[in-house]
Amino acid sequence: MERRTLFPGRLLPALLILPQLVLTVVFFLWPAVQAIRSSLEREDAFGTSTEFVGLDNFTDLFADPLYLAAIGRTVVFCACVTALSMGVALVLAVLADTEIRGRAFYRTMLIWPYAVAPAMAAVLWVLMFHPQIGLVGAWLNRIGIAWDYKLDGTQAMALVILAAAWKQISYNFIFFLAGLQAIPKTIIEAARIDGARGLRRFRTIILPLLMPTVYFLLVVDLVYAAFDTFATVYAVNGGGPGQSTQTLVLKVYLDGVVNANVGASSAQSVVLMAGVIVLCALQFRFLGRKAVT
Amino acid sequence: MSRRALNLIPHAVLILAILLFALPIWIAIAGSTQDSAVIARGEVSLVPNLSGLGVYRDVLMDGSAGAGPVWRALLVSAGMALAIAFGKIALSLPSAYAVTFFRFPFRMAAFWLIFLTLMLPVEVRLIPTFQVMSSLDLINSFTGLTIPLIASATATLLFRQTFLAVPDELVEAARIDGAGPLRFLRDILIPVSGANIAALFVILFVYGWNQYLWPLLVATDPKLDTVVISIVKMIGVDTATEWNKVMATAVLALIPPVAVVLLMQRWFVKGLTEGDK
Numbered sequence: 001m002e003r004r005t006l007f008p009g010r011l012l013p014a015l016l017i018l019p020q021l022v023l024t025v026v027f028f029l030w031p032a033v034q035a036i037r038s039s040l041e042r043e044d045a046f047g048t049s050t051e052f053v054g055l056d057n058f059t060d061l062f063a064d065p066l067y068l069a070a071i072g073r074t075v076v077f078c079a080c081v082t083a084l085s086m087g088v089a090l091v092l093a094v095l096a097d098t099e100i101r102g103r104a105f106y107r108t109m110l111i112w113p114y115a116v117a118p119a120m121a122a123v124l125w126v127l128m129f130h131p132q133i134g135l136v137g138a139w140l141n142r143i144g145i146a147w148d149y150k151l152d153g154t155q156a157m158a159l160v161i162l163a164a165a166w167k168q169i170s171y172n173f174i175f176f177l178a179g180l181q182a183i184p185k186t187i188i189e190a191a192r193i194d195g196a197r198g199l200r201r202f203r204t205i206i207l208p209l210l211m212p213t214v215y216f217l218l219v220v221d222l223v224y225a226a227f228d229t230f231a232t233v234y235a236v237n238g239g240g241p242g243q244s245t246q247t248l249v250l251k252v253y254l255d256g257v258v259n260a261n262v263g264a265s266s267a268q269s270v271v272l273m274a275g276v277i278v279l280c281a282l283q284f285r286f287l288g289r290k291a292v293t
Numbered sequence: 294m295s296r297r298a299l300n301l302i303p304h305a306v307l308i309l310a311i312l313l314f315a316l317p318i319w320i321a322i323a324g325s326t327q328d329s330a331v332i333a334r335g336e337v338s339l340v341p342n343l344s345g346l347g348v349y350r351d352v353l354m355d356g357s358a359g360a361g362p363v364w365r366a367l368l369v370s371a372g373m374a375l376a377i378a379f380g381k382i383a384l385s386l387p388s389a390y391a392v393t394f395f396r397f398p399f400r401m402a403a404f405w406l407i408f409l410t411l412m413l414p415v416e417v418r419l420i421p422t423f424q425v426m427s428s429l430d431l432i433n434s435f436t437g438l439t440i441p442l443i444a445s446a447t448a449t450l451l452f453r454q455t456f457l458a459v460p461d462e463l464v465e466a467a468r469i470d471g472a473g474p475l476r477f478l479r480d481i482l483i484p485v486s487g488a489n490i491a492a493l494f495v496i497l498f499v500y501g502w503n504q505y506l507w508p509l510l511v512a513t514d515p516k517l518d519t520v521v522i523s524i525v526k527m528i529g530v531d532t533a534t535e536w537n538k539v540m541a542t543a544v545l546a547l548i549p550p551v552a553v554v555l556l557m558q559r560w561f562v563k564g565l566t567e568g569d570k
Contacts, residue, residue: 031425117504124318
């Protein structure tokens with residue numbers, strides 16, 4: 001879509017767009033190019049010289065069992081967070097969409113966790129599930145379940161999944177509710193007259209009409225789970241115990257910043273970039289390019 | 294089951310969900326007023342102890358083990374969130390205006406370049422961006438904390454969509470009245486986009502307030518700790534965590550973004566759902 005009514009002039013629009021372009025080039029494009037460059041190089045042990053090594057960093061990366069394990073872990077993490085937060089949000093949105101009393105109140109009370117930072121979600125869940133001080137964590141231990149996410153990798157994973165999904169439910173809820181409200185009431189009415197009820201009405205009428213929202217949220221949630229949860233995972237256990245909660249984003253940080261292995265970290269960055277591009281392309285497809293053209 | 298009981302199920306599920314959402318916050322509120330030693334024994338009560346409210350003054354003024362005074366961290370967070378929100382709006386609005394209301398060479402190239410940044414979240418270009426900052430000597434500065442997060446494809450896309458929907462008659466009328474492009478932008482376009490700007494402000498304020506990875510990397514000076522960074526530092530100390538202070542800080546850190554979302558709820562929901570689709 002293009003506007004028909006335009007203003008003349010070339011200098012003014014160039015000046016208007018310039019600041020944004022400068023920031024984009026300096027802080028996005030340039031670093032991205034640098035990441036690609038240093039992913040093809042290797043520093044010697046003293047950090048004094050670098051040499052071009054082609055795709056060696058990538059072949060090393062995919063030969064590294066730790067990296068492959070991190071990929072698998074990230075896939076499990078993203079799948080669980082996405083499924084959990086979308087599932088719960090959908091149920092809540094369907095309930096809040098019905099004509100029940102106190103609808104506005106319910107909505108407000110379900111929207112606010114959108115504002116909670118990923119790191120804060122971790123802090124709040126640690127306060128609940130800490131094996132000694134947490135209300136739930138200490139209780140689990142009292143009833144005889146050995147709960148300690150600082151020692152048990154599976155429990156740590158469960159905790160970061162819950163904390164990450166909890167925070168994302170609000171976002172999904174907002175979109176599902178908007179999607180449900182966009183469905184014309186006449187269609188629902190017609191289905192009701194035809195005798196479609198409850199679950200069947202939902203599955204055959206409502207869900208198909210809601211699919212664009214489902215696809216959209218699927219991509220958004222996967223991107224959220226893959227990237228925005230760095231803070232959640234890092235704040236709970238720093239990727240531990242051992243490597244049990246080290247997702248790919250955590251590994252970029254730990255390898256690049258903590259272990260100062262720039263080549264390996266850059267190769268990981270490039271792999272992640274490819275991942276985001278694939279997800280964005282998917283989103284593009286599902287949205288029918290509406291946002292851009 | 295009777296029809297009446299059936300009607301109660303949605304209420305029951307929704308109330309349960311609300312309670313589950315609110316439980317962590319309530320634990321933090323109630324816990325903040327209790328004695329740290331009691332909490333450390335795992336005996337946190339869900340009833341706040343009103344005489345323990347002094348903890349809020351303590352953390353605001355003196356902080357807690359592992360982090361400095363919270364008033365300063367709150368100030369850094371607020372500054373960062375406001376700078377990012379206003380900065381993004383101030384950059385995106387003119388650039389969206391330029392690509393929608395003008396024809397100039399490389400217009401689409403410029404637009405696609407901005408669009409490309411959608412695909413480069415800070416997490417994937419972490420170390421090179423840090424290197425750029427360090428060659429610009431912006432490490433440990435407020436500028437370094439905010440500027441790289443200000444370029445925004447989402448805001449530009451949102452404004453572009455709003456501007457595309459402005460009726461041609463409005464532009465014609467303004468032109469007949471002798472308004473140039475800048476007058477039109479200031480006196481007509483910005484006022485009619487008020488609701489979109491408000492919605493975007495909420496989203497961007499929350500985004501800015503909630504940053505963690507970038508501040509962690511670029512600002513190691515404790516004076517530049519945001520409140521989110523501070524609290525993670527507090528729970529990270531190995532011995533003698535002052536749990537009541539951690540909880541008080543958590544409450545303080547949550548109030549501003551939650552208040553912004555709730556106060557501007559109507560615009561925010563509209564802007565979020567219409568902007569992204």
